[in-house]
Amino acid sequence: MADFLSDTSAPAHAHVLRALESANALGNVRSYGDDALTHEVGVLLERVFGTSSLKFWLVACGTAANALALSSLCSPLEAILCHPQAHIYCDERNAVEFYTGGARLTPLHGCPPEAVSAEVLRRHLALVDRTFVHEAPPRVLSLSMLGENGTCYTKAQLRELCAIASQNGLFVHIDGARIANALAQPENGWSSAAELVDAGVDVLTLGLTKTGAMGCEIIVLFNEACSRFPDLRARAKRAGLMPPKMRYLAAQAVAMLENDLWLDLAAQANRMAADLVAATVTIGPETSSRVGLEVDLAFGRSATGLPAGNEVFLRMPVRLGDFLRNCIPRILFYPWQAGDIALTPQSKPDLGEPLACYRFVCSWSTRADEVQYLCEKVEEWRKLC
């Protein structure tokens, strides 16, 4: 089987499991985060982000991290601006609305598929009238790195968005479910996580689960946003997101952050995504164009054309998609829909049959033979055509 469904399908890394065993061997320790391992997470985060002006909280999944973080930034009377395809808007079953007690999620319509654009944000904010009681004024700009379509903000883009947000009194939240993949791809231009703080990010939900942990996400508040920490902690308790044995979440975080395992594993996943792109290109122009398979240029790419992270979006005839998904052993991947863009023909001649876009996600555990198998099946399809 070749599994490109999601990086959440991947197992936890052995180092994380060993860290859990070591945490267990400590015997009795204090609960609710008042333990040595949780303190160590703080020390590591200070090193990673190059600042001691931070506070953090550990949860087990990305939806809880986003919803809890945003609830501490935004009141029920206010709004959170986001990309129309943002995970918080499309895929979290109103968790943010639930945790905030009814804050509004406002999608910034008109943004390109890959990112929130400064122009659209400016245009939106220019129309905001905070004295107009009928309208929910924005309090937070939420961005995703990687974005839902697999792309990454450059430093310049993030700086500009943060500056606009700050001029308008908004916090900037990053949904960092795949922040490690974003940072670990040199083409994206980030040389350290500290640059996120320099750019003006107020709150980051730092995902480690997709990267290789069993279930560990860290909400990190920076600088002035630290003042929200007591509120966040109280909300965590009320929401049932205060694990009594926090040491086990902390053990995962320490295992991932120390010695940069999180970045190494993300880089490995990114390499497999790059290999997948290279394989689909070198499958032979003959085969690729005959069967109508190509890398989707609208999604998941860095400025230089390499995958911006660990997600690859392939466009192909629906019949080929069905063939790949139904072959034995199975190849697992999801169809991908992002408005009309995914279905707009690119460079290939019209094959006279419906095309669709599909998402292939690599993880630290993706193997070269899974990529190879996918290519063999494409070749098999060509022979059948």
Ligand SMILES: Cc1ncc(COP(=O)(O)O)c(C=O)c1O
């Ligand atoms: C960008 C992004 N944010 C948040 C999440 C939520 O994570 P979880 O499934 O752990 O709740 C996901 C999950 O796929 C995601 O892709």
